[in-house]
Amino acid sequence: MSSRTPLELADARPGPAFTVTLDGREIEALPGQTVAAALWAAGVTSWRTTRGEGRPRGVFCGIGVCFDCLVTVNGRPNQRACLLPLNPGDAIRTQEGTGHDG
Amino acid sequence: MAEGTRLAVIGAGPAGLAAALAAAARGVHVTVIDSGAEAGGQFYRQPAEGLGARRPQALHHQWRTWERLRDGLGAHIASGRVVHLTEHHVWFVETDLNGFTVHALLGPEQEEPAEVHADAVLLATGGYEKVLPFPGWTLPGVVTAGGAQAMLKGGLVLPGRTAVVAGTGPLLLPVATGLAAAGAEVAALVESADPKAFVRQGGTFAAYPAKIAEGAQYAAELLRHRVKTLVHHTVVEAHGGDRLSAVTIAALDADGRVRPGTERRIPCDTLAVGHGMLPHTDLAEALGCRIDGLGVHVDDEQRTDVPGVWAAGETTGIGGAALSLAEGHIAGRSIAARLSGAEPDPRGWAAAARTRTKLRKFFAAVDGAYAPPAHWTELITDDTVVCRCEEVTGGAIREAVGELGAGDVRTVKLLTRAGMGWCQGRVCGPAVAGLAGCELTPSRRPFARPVPLGVLARAGESEEP
Numbered sequence: 001m002s003s004r005t006p007l008e009l010a011d012a013r014p015g016p017a018f019t020v021t022l023d024g025r026e027i028e029a030l031p032g033q034t035v036a037a038a039l040w041a042a043g044v045t046s047w048r049t050t051r052g053e054g055r056p057r058g059v060f061c062g063i064g065v066c067f068d069c070l071v072t073v074n075g076r077p078n079q080r081a082c083l084l085p086l087n088p089g090d091a092i093r094t095q096e097g098t099g100h101d102g
Numbered sequence: 103m104a105e106g107t108r109l110a111v112i113g114a115g116p117a118g119l120a121a122a123l124a125a126a127a128r129g130v131h132v133t134v135i136d137s138g139a140e141a142g143g144q145f146y147r148q149p150a151e152g153l154g155a156r157r158p159q160a161l162h163h164q165w166r167t168w169e170r171l172r173d174g175l176g177a178h179i180a181s182g183r184v185v186h187l188t189e190h191h192v193w194f195v196e197t198d199l200n201g202f203t204v205h206a207l208l209g210p211e212q213e214e215p216a217e218v219h220a221d222a223v224l225l226a227t228g229g230y231e232k233v234l235p236f237p238g239w240t241l242p243g244v245v246t247a248g249g250a251q252a253m254l255k256g257g258l259v260l261p262g263r264t265a266v267v268a269g270t271g272p273l274l275l276p277v278a279t280g281l282a283a284a285g286a287e288v289a290a291l292v293e294s295a296d297p298k299a300f301v302r303q304g305g306t307f308a309a310y311p312a313k314i315a316e317g318a319q320y321a322a323e324l325l326r327h328r329v330k331t332l333v334h335h336t337v338v339e340a341h342g343g344d345r346l347s348a349v350t351i352a353a354l355d356a357d358g359r360v361r362p363g364t365e366r367r368i369p370c371d372t373l374a375v376g377h378g379m380l381p382h383t384d385l386a387e388a389l390g391c392r393i394d395g396l397g398v399h400v401d402d403e404q405r406t407d408v409p410g411v412w413a414a415g416e417t418t419g420i421g422g423a424a425l426s427l428a429e430g431h432i433a434g435r436s437i438a439a440r441l442s443g444a445e446p447d448p449r450g451w452a453a454a455a456r457t458r459t460k461l462r463k464f465f466a467a468v469d470g471a472y473a474p475p476a477h478w479t480e481l482i483t484d485d486t487v488v489c490r491c492e493e494v495t496g497g498a499i500r501e502a503v504g505e506l507g508a509g510d511v512r513t514v515k516l517l518t519r520a521g522m523g524w525c526q527g528r529v530c531g532p533a534v535a536g537l538a539g540c541e542l543t544p545s546r547r548p549f550a551r552p553v554p555l556g557v558l559a560r561a562g563e564s565e566e567p
Contacts, residue, residue, distance in 0.1 A: 009258075010149055014154050030153060031152025033152075037256070060246060061246050063230065066490065067524030082252075
Protein backbone atom coordinates (compact mmCIF):
# COMPACT_ATOMS: atom_id res chain seq x y z
CA MET A 1 0.00 0.00 0.00
CA SER A 2 1.09 3.60 -0.46
CA SER A 3 2.88 5.37 2.34
CA ARG A 4 0.77 8.44 1.68
CA THR A 5 -0.63 10.31 4.68
CA PRO A 6 -3.76 12.46 4.96
CA LEU A 7 -1.56 15.55 5.32
CA GLU A 8 0.22 14.70 2.06
CA LEU A 9 -3.02 13.90 0.29
CA ALA A 10 -4.43 17.35 1.13
CA ASP A 11 -1.02 19.00 0.52
CA ALA A 12 -1.17 20.46 4.02
CA ARG A 13 1.40 22.99 5.21
CA PRO A 14 0.43 23.32 8.87
CA GLY A 15 1.77 25.97 11.16
CA PRO A 16 4.49 24.90 13.61
CA ALA A 17 3.63 21.86 15.75
CA PHE A 18 3.31 22.48 19.48
CA THR A 19 3.46 20.34 22.58
CA VAL A 20 0.59 19.20 24.77
CA THR A 21 0.59 16.48 27.39
CA LEU A 22 -1.41 13.28 27.73
CA ASP A 23 -1.24 12.10 31.34
CA GLY A 24 2.05 13.97 31.66
CA ARG A 25 3.58 12.49 28.51
CA GLU A 26 4.45 15.01 25.83
CA ILE A 27 2.80 14.65 22.44
CA GLU A 28 2.87 16.90 19.41
CA ALA A 29 -0.20 18.61 18.01
CA LEU A 30 -0.74 20.64 14.87
CA PRO A 31 -2.57 23.97 14.83
CA GLY A 32 -6.31 23.47 14.37
CA GLN A 33 -6.33 19.83 15.43
CA THR A 34 -8.88 18.74 17.98
CA VAL A 35 -7.90 16.71 21.02
CA ALA A 36 -9.11 13.60 19.22
CA ALA A 37 -7.21 14.33 16.01
CA ALA A 38 -3.94 14.97 17.86
CA LEU A 39 -4.35 11.78 19.89
CA TRP A 40 -5.12 9.73 16.78
CA ALA A 41 -2.05 11.20 15.09
CA ALA A 42 -0.04 10.12 18.13
CA GLY A 43 -1.40 6.58 17.81
CA VAL A 44 -3.74 6.84 20.79
CA THR A 45 -7.34 5.71 20.27
CA SER A 46 -8.55 5.42 23.88
CA TRP A 47 -8.62 8.12 26.57
CA ARG A 48 -11.56 7.36 28.79
CA THR A 49 -12.82 4.50 30.92
CA THR A 50 -16.54 3.99 31.44
CA ARG A 51 -18.33 4.67 34.71
CA GLY A 52 -19.72 1.15 35.13
CA GLU A 53 -17.31 -1.41 33.78
CA GLY A 54 -14.18 0.73 33.49
CA ARG A 55 -13.91 -0.09 29.78
CA PRO A 56 -11.72 1.95 27.43
CA ARG A 57 -13.36 4.31 24.94
CA GLY A 58 -12.34 6.92 22.40
CA VAL A 59 -13.88 8.48 19.29
CA PHE A 60 -17.01 6.82 17.98
CA CYS A 61 -19.20 9.26 16.01
CA GLY A 62 -16.56 11.94 15.45
CA ILE A 63 -19.15 14.73 15.13
CA GLY A 64 -20.22 15.49 18.71
CA VAL A 65 -23.35 13.31 18.85
CA CYS A 66 -22.34 10.23 20.87
CA PHE A 67 -20.26 11.64 23.80
CA ASP A 68 -18.04 8.53 23.81
CA CYS A 69 -14.85 10.59 23.43
CA LEU A 70 -15.23 12.54 26.69
CA VAL A 71 -11.91 13.58 28.20
CA THR A 72 -10.46 15.85 30.86
CA VAL A 73 -8.57 18.86 29.50
CA ASN A 74 -6.85 21.39 31.75
CA GLY A 75 -8.75 20.00 34.72
CA ARG A 76 -12.19 20.27 33.08
CA PRO A 77 -13.78 16.83 32.72
CA ASN A 78 -16.34 15.65 30.12
CA GLN A 79 -15.04 17.64 27.16
CA ARG A 80 -15.82 16.15 23.76
CA ALA A 81 -12.40 15.38 22.30
CA CYS A 82 -13.79 15.39 18.74
CA LEU A 83 -14.92 19.04 19.04
CA LEU A 84 -12.30 20.69 21.24
CA PRO A 85 -9.30 22.28 19.48
CA LEU A 86 -5.96 22.15 21.30
CA ASN A 87 -3.74 25.02 22.39
CA PRO A 88 -0.02 24.86 23.24
CA GLY A 89 0.59 23.49 26.71
CA ASP A 90 -2.86 21.93 27.13
CA ALA A 91 -2.91 19.07 29.63
CA ILE A 92 -5.08 16.14 28.54
CA ARG A 93 -5.86 13.51 31.15
CA THR A 94 -7.41 10.11 30.63
CA GLN A 95 -10.84 10.40 32.16
CA GLU A 96 -11.97 7.74 34.59
CA GLY A 97 -15.68 7.31 35.24
CA THR A 98 -17.52 10.61 35.56
CA GLY A 99 -14.25 12.52 35.63
CA HIS A 100 -15.19 14.02 38.98
CA ASP A 101 -13.70 11.30 41.20
CA GLY A 102 -10.01 12.13 41.08
CA MET B 103 -31.09 45.15 14.16
CA ALA B 104 -30.80 45.63 10.42
CA GLU B 105 -33.89 46.74 8.55
CA GLY B 106 -35.92 44.31 6.52
CA THR B 107 -36.97 40.82 7.22
CA ARG B 108 -34.75 38.41 9.02
CA LEU B 109 -34.18 34.72 8.40
CA ALA B 110 -32.26 32.43 10.71
CA VAL B 111 -30.76 29.46 8.86
CA ILE B 112 -29.69 26.72 11.25
CA GLY B 113 -26.96 24.65 9.66
CA ALA B 114 -24.28 25.62 7.11
CA GLY B 115 -24.28 22.42 5.07
CA PRO B 116 -25.54 22.15 1.48
CA ALA B 117 -29.22 22.74 2.37
CA GLY B 118 -28.58 25.70 4.67
CA LEU B 119 -26.14 27.40 2.31
CA ALA B 120 -28.37 26.93 -0.74
CA ALA B 121 -31.28 28.45 1.16
CA ALA B 122 -29.20 31.32 2.54
CA LEU B 123 -27.92 32.22 -0.94
CA ALA B 124 -31.38 32.03 -2.52
CA ALA B 125 -32.98 34.15 0.20
CA ALA B 126 -30.17 36.70 0.45
CA ALA B 127 -30.18 37.19 -3.31
CA ARG B 128 -33.82 38.23 -2.95
CA GLY B 129 -33.24 40.84 -0.26
CA VAL B 130 -33.65 38.84 2.94
CA HIS B 131 -31.27 39.51 5.82
CA VAL B 132 -29.93 36.08 6.71
CA THR B 133 -28.10 34.85 9.77
CA VAL B 134 -26.51 31.44 9.21
CA ILE B 135 -25.97 29.73 12.56
CA ASP B 136 -23.74 26.67 12.58
CA SER B 137 -21.73 24.59 15.02
CA GLY B 138 -18.73 24.23 12.73
CA ALA B 139 -15.68 26.49 12.67
CA GLU B 140 -16.13 26.72 8.89
CA ALA B 141 -19.16 26.46 6.64
CA GLY B 142 -19.76 23.19 4.80
CA GLY B 143 -21.53 20.90 7.24
CA GLN B 144 -20.54 17.24 7.24
CA PHE B 145 -20.57 16.74 3.47
CA TYR B 146 -18.24 19.68 2.84
CA ARG B 147 -16.39 19.48 6.15
CA GLN B 148 -13.20 21.52 5.75
CA PRO B 149 -9.77 20.84 7.24
CA ALA B 150 -9.07 23.10 10.23
CA GLU B 151 -7.58 26.36 8.97
CA GLY B 152 -4.37 25.92 10.96
CA LEU B 153 -3.59 22.75 8.99
CA GLY B 154 -3.00 24.83 5.86
CA ALA B 155 -4.45 22.33 3.40
CA ARG B 156 -3.73 23.45 -0.17
CA ARG B 157 -5.61 20.60 -1.78
CA PRO B 158 -8.63 19.90 0.47
CA GLN B 159 -10.56 18.86 -2.65
CA ALA B 160 -8.58 15.60 -2.61
CA LEU B 161 -10.91 14.51 0.21
CA HIS B 162 -14.11 15.69 -1.43
CA HIS B 163 -16.67 15.12 -4.12
CA GLN B 164 -18.38 17.80 -6.18
CA TRP B 165 -15.81 20.39 -5.21
CA ARG B 166 -16.99 22.91 -7.81
CA THR B 167 -20.41 22.99 -6.17
CA TRP B 168 -18.73 23.72 -2.87
CA GLU B 169 -16.70 26.55 -4.43
CA ARG B 170 -19.90 28.09 -5.74
CA LEU B 171 -21.55 27.88 -2.30
CA ARG B 172 -18.46 29.15 -0.49
CA ASP B 173 -17.92 32.08 -2.86
CA GLY B 174 -21.61 32.96 -2.81
CA LEU B 175 -21.60 32.98 0.96
CA GLY B 176 -18.46 35.12 1.00
CA ALA B 177 -19.99 37.66 -1.40
CA HIS B 178 -23.17 37.96 0.66
CA ILE B 179 -21.18 38.33 3.88
CA ALA B 180 -19.09 41.08 2.25
CA SER B 181 -22.21 42.94 1.16
CA GLY B 182 -23.73 42.64 4.61
CA ARG B 183 -26.74 40.57 3.57
CA VAL B 184 -25.56 37.45 5.39
CA VAL B 185 -24.06 37.04 8.84
CA HIS B 186 -22.34 33.70 9.46
CA LEU B 187 -22.14 32.70 13.12
CA THR B 188 -19.66 29.85 13.49
CA GLU B 189 -19.26 27.55 16.52
CA HIS B 190 -22.81 28.29 17.62
CA HIS B 191 -24.44 25.10 18.88
CA VAL B 192 -28.21 25.63 18.70
CA TRP B 193 -30.09 23.93 21.50
CA PHE B 194 -33.57 25.45 21.20
CA VAL B 195 -35.74 27.64 19.00
CA GLU B 196 -38.35 29.63 20.86
CA THR B 197 -41.44 31.16 19.29
CA ASP B 198 -42.66 34.48 20.60
CA LEU B 199 -44.89 37.36 19.51
CA ASN B 200 -42.09 38.89 17.44
CA GLY B 201 -41.12 35.69 15.66
CA PHE B 202 -38.37 33.38 16.80
CA THR B 203 -35.45 33.38 19.19
CA VAL B 204 -32.71 30.90 18.36
CA HIS B 205 -30.75 29.86 21.44
CA ALA B 206 -27.18 28.65 20.99
CA LEU B 207 -24.14 27.77 23.09
CA LEU B 208 -20.81 29.22 22.03
CA GLY B 209 -17.60 27.44 21.14
CA PRO B 210 -16.40 23.93 21.86
CA GLU B 211 -16.96 24.30 25.60
CA GLN B 212 -20.63 25.18 25.05
CA GLU B 213 -21.21 27.05 28.28
CA GLU B 214 -21.81 30.62 27.09
CA PRO B 215 -25.21 31.39 25.56
CA ALA B 216 -26.06 33.45 22.47
CA GLU B 217 -29.42 34.43 21.01
CA VAL B 218 -30.53 35.30 17.49
CA HIS B 219 -33.92 36.85 16.72
CA ALA B 220 -35.64 36.19 13.42
CA ASP B 221 -38.93 36.45 11.55
CA ALA B 222 -38.52 33.04 9.96
CA VAL B 223 -36.42 29.95 10.59
CA LEU B 224 -34.99 27.37 8.21
CA LEU B 225 -34.03 24.09 9.84
CA ALA B 226 -31.13 22.58 7.89
CA THR B 227 -29.79 20.48 10.74
CA GLY B 228 -28.72 17.48 8.66
CA GLY B 229 -28.39 13.95 9.88
CA TYR B 230 -26.17 11.58 11.77
CA GLU B 231 -25.15 8.00 11.39
CA LYS B 232 -27.04 4.94 12.52
CA VAL B 233 -24.95 2.05 13.85
CA LEU B 234 -26.44 -1.25 14.95
CA PRO B 235 -24.59 -3.06 17.78
CA PHE B 236 -22.63 -6.30 17.62
CA PRO B 237 -20.18 -7.84 20.10
CA GLY B 238 -17.09 -5.65 20.41
CA TRP B 239 -18.54 -2.48 18.84
CA THR B 240 -17.52 -0.43 21.88
CA LEU B 241 -13.80 -1.19 21.46
CA PRO B 242 -11.56 1.79 20.73
CA GLY B 243 -10.73 1.57 17.03
CA VAL B 244 -14.35 0.92 16.11
CA VAL B 245 -15.74 4.18 14.75
CA THR B 246 -18.71 5.18 12.68
CA ALA B 247 -18.00 5.32 8.96
CA GLY B 248 -19.01 8.97 8.91
CA GLY B 249 -16.91 9.63 12.01
CA ALA B 250 -13.81 8.23 10.35
CA GLN B 251 -14.54 10.45 7.36
CA ALA B 252 -15.18 13.52 9.53
CA MET B 253 -11.87 13.06 11.37
CA LEU B 254 -10.09 12.60 8.06
CA LYS B 255 -11.67 15.62 6.36
CA GLY B 256 -11.48 17.93 9.39
CA GLY B 257 -8.32 16.85 11.19
CA LEU B 258 -6.43 15.09 8.37
CA VAL B 259 -5.93 12.03 10.56
CA LEU B 260 -6.52 8.31 10.32
CA PRO B 261 -7.49 6.11 13.27
CA GLY B 262 -5.00 3.39 12.34
CA ARG B 263 -3.17 1.62 9.53
CA THR B 264 -5.45 -1.23 8.52
CA ALA B 265 -9.17 -0.63 8.25
CA VAL B 266 -12.28 -2.65 7.53
CA VAL B 267 -15.27 -0.64 6.33
CA ALA B 268 -18.56 -2.39 7.05
CA GLY B 269 -22.29 -2.08 7.38
CA THR B 270 -24.66 -0.93 4.70
CA GLY B 271 -25.41 2.12 2.59
CA PRO B 272 -23.91 4.41 -0.02
CA LEU B 273 -21.72 6.24 2.53
CA LEU B 274 -19.43 3.21 2.84
CA LEU B 275 -18.09 3.80 -0.68
CA PRO B 276 -16.60 7.30 -0.18
CA VAL B 277 -15.39 6.26 3.28
CA ALA B 278 -13.52 3.22 1.97
CA THR B 279 -12.01 5.08 -0.98
CA GLY B 280 -11.19 8.12 1.19
CA LEU B 281 -9.37 6.07 3.82
CA ALA B 282 -7.45 4.22 1.11
CA ALA B 283 -6.49 7.42 -0.71
CA ALA B 284 -5.22 8.86 2.59
CA GLY B 285 -2.87 5.93 3.12
CA ALA B 286 -4.83 3.38 5.13
CA GLU B 287 -4.82 -0.20 4.00
CA VAL B 288 -8.51 -1.01 3.55
CA ALA B 289 -8.57 -4.76 4.08
CA ALA B 290 -12.22 -5.15 3.09
CA LEU B 291 -15.42 -3.31 2.32
CA VAL B 292 -18.20 -5.41 3.82
CA GLU B 293 -21.70 -4.52 2.59
CA SER B 294 -24.64 -6.43 4.00
CA ALA B 295 -27.10 -5.58 1.23
CA ASP B 296 -28.10 -8.38 -1.13
CA PRO B 297 -27.19 -7.63 -4.77
CA LYS B 298 -30.55 -9.14 -5.74
CA ALA B 299 -32.21 -6.13 -4.12
CA PHE B 300 -30.39 -3.86 -6.57
CA VAL B 301 -31.52 -5.98 -9.47
CA ARG B 302 -35.11 -5.62 -8.28
CA GLN B 303 -34.62 -1.84 -8.13
CA GLY B 304 -32.77 -1.89 -11.43
CA GLY B 305 -35.40 0.03 -13.33
CA THR B 306 -35.30 2.93 -10.90
CA PHE B 307 -31.52 3.03 -10.75
CA ALA B 308 -31.24 2.86 -14.55
CA ALA B 309 -33.13 6.16 -14.75
CA TYR B 310 -30.19 7.97 -13.09
CA PRO B 311 -27.16 7.76 -15.36
CA ALA B 312 -25.30 10.32 -13.20
CA LYS B 313 -25.66 8.11 -10.14
CA ILE B 314 -24.60 5.03 -12.11
CA ALA B 315 -21.52 6.92 -13.26
CA GLU B 316 -20.81 7.88 -9.64
CA GLY B 317 -21.10 4.23 -8.62
CA ALA B 318 -18.80 3.16 -11.44
CA GLN B 319 -16.25 5.75 -10.34
CA TYR B 320 -16.25 4.33 -6.80
CA ALA B 321 -15.91 0.81 -8.18
CA ALA B 322 -12.86 1.91 -10.17
CA GLU B 323 -11.32 3.59 -7.12
CA LEU B 324 -11.88 0.49 -4.99
CA LEU B 325 -10.15 -1.58 -7.66
CA ARG B 326 -7.27 0.88 -7.93
CA HIS B 327 -6.70 0.72 -4.17
CA ARG B 328 -7.16 -3.07 -4.27
CA VAL B 329 -10.00 -2.94 -1.76
CA LYS B 330 -11.75 -6.30 -1.61
CA THR B 331 -15.51 -5.80 -1.64
CA LEU B 332 -17.78 -8.42 -0.09
CA VAL B 333 -21.52 -8.00 -0.59
CA HIS B 334 -24.21 -9.76 1.42
CA HIS B 335 -21.69 -10.12 4.24
CA THR B 336 -21.74 -8.70 7.73
CA VAL B 337 -19.46 -8.06 10.69
CA VAL B 338 -20.24 -10.62 13.36
CA GLU B 339 -17.81 -9.53 16.05
CA ALA B 340 -15.00 -7.07 16.76
CA HIS B 341 -12.08 -8.48 18.74
CA GLY B 342 -9.50 -6.87 20.98
CA GLY B 343 -8.44 -6.06 24.52
CA ASP B 344 -7.93 -2.35 25.02
CA ARG B 345 -8.34 -1.70 21.32
CA LEU B 346 -9.48 -3.38 18.15
CA SER B 347 -7.20 -6.08 16.74
CA ALA B 348 -9.47 -7.99 14.33
CA VAL B 349 -13.01 -8.44 13.11
CA THR B 350 -14.93 -11.57 12.21
CA ILE B 351 -17.08 -11.27 9.13
CA ALA B 352 -19.46 -13.81 7.62
CA ALA B 353 -21.68 -14.36 4.60
CA LEU B 354 -25.44 -13.98 4.89
CA ASP B 355 -28.01 -16.47 3.65
CA ALA B 356 -31.13 -15.61 1.64
CA ASP B 357 -33.04 -14.90 4.86
CA GLY B 358 -30.40 -12.50 6.15
CA ARG B 359 -28.90 -14.86 8.73
CA VAL B 360 -25.21 -15.60 9.11
CA ARG B 361 -24.31 -18.70 7.06
CA PRO B 362 -22.58 -21.06 9.48
CA GLY B 363 -19.03 -21.96 8.50
CA THR B 364 -18.47 -18.78 6.45
CA GLU B 365 -16.93 -16.82 9.32
CA ARG B 366 -13.48 -15.43 8.69
CA ARG B 367 -11.22 -13.28 10.80
CA ILE B 368 -9.54 -10.17 9.38
CA PRO B 369 -6.76 -8.52 11.40
CA CYS B 370 -7.25 -4.73 11.53
CA ASP B 371 -6.86 -1.83 13.92
CA THR B 372 -9.80 0.18 12.59
CA LEU B 373 -13.39 -0.72 11.86
CA ALA B 374 -15.47 2.02 10.24
CA VAL B 375 -19.06 0.90 10.49
CA GLY B 376 -22.45 2.38 9.61
CA HIS B 377 -25.97 1.29 8.77
CA GLY B 378 -27.42 4.37 7.13
CA MET B 379 -28.38 7.79 8.38
CA LEU B 380 -30.99 9.34 10.65
CA PRO B 381 -32.34 12.90 10.39
CA HIS B 382 -31.64 15.41 13.18
CA THR B 383 -35.17 16.49 14.13
CA ASP B 384 -34.80 17.72 17.72
CA LEU B 385 -35.35 21.41 16.98
CA ALA B 386 -38.33 20.64 14.74
CA GLU B 387 -39.91 18.46 17.40
CA ALA B 388 -39.42 21.09 20.09
CA LEU B 389 -41.09 23.62 17.78
CA GLY B 390 -44.02 21.26 17.37
CA CYS B 391 -43.41 20.48 13.70
CA ARG B 392 -45.10 17.39 12.31
CA ILE B 393 -42.70 14.51 11.75
CA ASP B 394 -43.40 11.96 8.99
CA GLY B 395 -41.66 8.68 9.72
CA LEU B 396 -38.28 9.89 10.92
CA GLY B 397 -38.05 13.17 8.99
CA VAL B 398 -39.63 16.61 9.28
CA HIS B 399 -42.79 16.88 7.17
CA VAL B 400 -42.63 19.63 4.55
CA ASP B 401 -44.91 20.83 1.75
CA ASP B 402 -43.89 21.64 -1.83
CA GLU B 403 -42.33 24.91 -0.64
CA GLN B 404 -40.34 23.10 2.10
CA ARG B 405 -42.61 24.65 4.74
CA THR B 406 -43.21 22.70 7.93
CA ASP B 407 -46.70 22.83 9.42
CA VAL B 408 -45.53 25.47 11.93
CA PRO B 409 -45.95 28.95 10.42
CA GLY B 410 -42.61 30.65 9.82
CA VAL B 411 -40.58 27.44 10.00
CA TRP B 412 -39.11 25.84 6.87
CA ALA B 413 -36.94 22.69 6.70
CA ALA B 414 -34.57 21.38 4.03
CA GLY B 415 -31.97 18.68 3.55
CA GLU B 416 -31.40 15.51 5.54
CA THR B 417 -33.64 16.69 8.40
CA THR B 418 -36.63 16.10 6.08
CA GLY B 419 -35.37 12.63 5.12
CA ILE B 420 -32.01 11.22 4.07
CA GLY B 421 -31.24 11.87 0.42
CA GLY B 422 -27.73 13.22 -0.03
CA ALA B 423 -26.13 16.54 -0.86
CA ALA B 424 -27.72 17.14 -4.29
CA LEU B 425 -31.22 16.73 -2.89
CA SER B 426 -30.29 18.99 0.03
CA LEU B 427 -29.17 21.69 -2.39
CA ALA B 428 -32.45 21.51 -4.33
CA GLU B 429 -34.56 21.61 -1.18
CA GLY B 430 -32.53 24.44 0.28
CA HIS B 431 -32.85 26.48 -2.91
CA ILE B 432 -36.63 26.03 -2.99
CA ALA B 433 -36.90 26.90 0.71
CA GLY B 434 -34.83 30.07 0.28
CA ARG B 435 -36.99 31.30 -2.60
CA SER B 436 -40.20 30.44 -0.79
CA ILE B 437 -39.01 32.24 2.35
CA ALA B 438 -38.02 35.37 0.40
CA ALA B 439 -41.44 35.58 -1.21
CA ARG B 440 -43.43 34.79 1.92
CA LEU B 441 -41.49 37.23 4.10
CA SER B 442 -42.26 40.03 1.64
CA GLY B 443 -45.94 39.10 1.76
CA ALA B 444 -46.05 37.64 -1.74
CA GLU B 445 -47.27 34.28 -2.93
CA PRO B 446 -44.22 32.48 -4.36
CA ASP B 447 -44.34 31.34 -7.97
CA PRO B 448 -43.19 27.70 -8.11
CA ARG B 449 -42.29 28.14 -11.80
CA GLY B 450 -39.26 30.05 -10.51
CA TRP B 451 -37.84 26.89 -9.00
CA ALA B 452 -39.15 24.35 -11.49
CA ALA B 453 -35.72 22.89 -12.23
CA ALA B 454 -34.95 22.40 -8.52
CA ALA B 455 -38.38 20.85 -8.02
CA ARG B 456 -37.73 18.34 -10.83
CA THR B 457 -34.37 17.45 -9.26
CA ARG B 458 -36.09 17.06 -5.91
CA THR B 459 -38.75 14.72 -7.31
CA LYS B 460 -36.16 12.58 -9.10
CA LEU B 461 -33.76 12.32 -6.19
CA ARG B 462 -36.45 11.55 -3.63
CA LYS B 463 -37.56 8.67 -5.82
CA PHE B 464 -33.98 7.55 -6.31
CA PHE B 465 -33.24 7.53 -2.59
CA ALA B 466 -36.43 5.65 -1.81
CA ALA B 467 -35.04 2.93 -4.09
CA VAL B 468 -31.60 3.21 -2.44
CA ASP B 469 -33.27 2.80 0.92
CA GLY B 470 -35.05 -0.30 -0.31
CA ALA B 471 -31.88 -1.88 -1.67
CA TYR B 472 -29.43 -1.18 1.15
CA ALA B 473 -30.42 -2.95 4.32
CA PRO B 474 -28.83 -4.32 7.47
CA PRO B 475 -29.03 -8.12 7.80
CA ALA B 476 -32.68 -9.01 8.41
CA HIS B 477 -31.74 -10.86 11.59
CA TRP B 478 -29.21 -8.34 12.93
CA THR B 479 -30.66 -8.49 16.45
CA GLU B 480 -29.56 -12.15 16.66
CA LEU B 481 -25.93 -11.00 16.53
CA ILE B 482 -26.44 -9.05 19.77
CA THR B 483 -25.45 -11.40 22.59
CA ASP B 484 -26.74 -10.93 26.12
CA ASP B 485 -23.29 -9.53 27.03
CA THR B 486 -23.19 -7.02 24.16
CA VAL B 487 -23.40 -3.43 25.35
CA VAL B 488 -26.29 -1.82 23.46
CA CYS B 489 -26.56 1.58 25.19
CA ARG B 490 -22.98 2.83 25.11
CA CYS B 491 -23.49 5.68 27.58
CA GLU B 492 -25.26 3.74 30.34
CA GLU B 493 -23.62 0.38 29.52
CA VAL B 494 -26.94 -1.44 29.21
CA THR B 495 -26.52 -4.90 27.70
CA GLY B 496 -28.59 -6.82 25.21
CA GLY B 497 -29.52 -9.22 28.01
CA ALA B 498 -30.91 -6.43 30.19
CA ILE B 499 -33.01 -5.13 27.31
CA ARG B 500 -34.29 -8.61 26.43
CA GLU B 501 -35.24 -9.09 30.08
CA ALA B 502 -37.14 -5.80 30.08
CA VAL B 503 -38.96 -6.84 26.92
CA GLY B 504 -39.47 -10.54 27.59
CA GLU B 505 -39.97 -10.79 31.34
CA LEU B 506 -41.08 -7.30 32.31
CA GLY B 507 -43.30 -6.73 29.29
CA ALA B 508 -41.78 -3.56 27.86
CA GLY B 509 -43.14 -3.07 24.35
CA ASP B 510 -41.70 0.29 23.41
CA VAL B 511 -38.43 2.20 23.62
CA ARG B 512 -39.66 4.48 26.37
CA THR B 513 -40.60 1.63 28.71
CA VAL B 514 -37.27 -0.12 28.03
CA LYS B 515 -35.58 3.15 28.94
CA LEU B 516 -37.47 3.46 32.21
CA LEU B 517 -36.67 -0.14 33.17
CA THR B 518 -33.03 -0.29 32.07
CA ARG B 519 -31.71 3.29 31.61
CA ALA B 520 -31.02 2.54 27.92
CA GLY B 521 -31.07 5.92 26.19
CA MET B 522 -30.83 7.90 29.41
CA GLY B 523 -27.17 8.88 29.13
CA TRP B 524 -25.22 11.69 27.48
CA CYS B 525 -26.34 11.03 23.93
CA GLN B 526 -30.00 10.72 24.99
CA GLY B 527 -30.62 7.58 22.97
CA ARG B 528 -29.41 8.97 19.67
CA VAL B 529 -26.96 6.08 19.26
CA CYS B 530 -28.84 3.17 20.86
CA GLY B 531 -32.37 4.15 19.77
CA PRO B 532 -32.48 1.98 16.63
CA ALA B 533 -31.03 -1.04 18.47
CA VAL B 534 -33.39 -0.76 21.42
CA ALA B 535 -36.35 -0.44 19.07
CA GLY B 536 -35.15 -3.51 17.17
CA LEU B 537 -34.73 -5.59 20.32
CA ALA B 538 -38.12 -4.45 21.61
CA GLY B 539 -39.66 -5.46 18.30
CA CYS B 540 -41.11 -2.04 17.61
CA GLU B 541 -40.61 0.56 14.93
CA LEU B 542 -38.08 3.32 15.47
CA THR B 543 -39.88 6.60 16.08
CA PRO B 544 -38.35 10.02 16.74
CA SER B 545 -37.76 10.61 20.45
CA ARG B 546 -39.08 13.86 21.81
CA ARG B 547 -36.24 15.71 23.43
CA PRO B 548 -36.87 19.14 24.97
CA PHE B 549 -33.43 20.44 23.96
CA ALA B 550 -31.23 19.54 21.03
CA ARG B 551 -28.08 19.28 23.16
CA PRO B 552 -27.07 19.37 26.82
CA VAL B 553 -27.44 22.83 28.34
CA PRO B 554 -25.69 23.97 31.52
CA LEU B 555 -28.19 24.80 34.27
CA GLY B 556 -26.62 28.25 34.62
CA VAL B 557 -27.51 29.01 30.99
CA LEU B 558 -31.11 27.96 31.55
CA ALA B 559 -31.28 30.08 34.69
CA ARG B 560 -30.10 33.15 32.77
CA ALA B 561 -32.24 32.50 29.66
CA GLY B 562 -34.26 35.53 28.63
CA GLU B 563 -32.25 37.98 30.72
CA SER B 564 -30.09 39.24 27.88
CA GLU B 565 -32.53 40.91 25.50
CA GLU B 566 -31.34 42.79 22.47
CA PRO B 567 -30.89 46.52 23.09
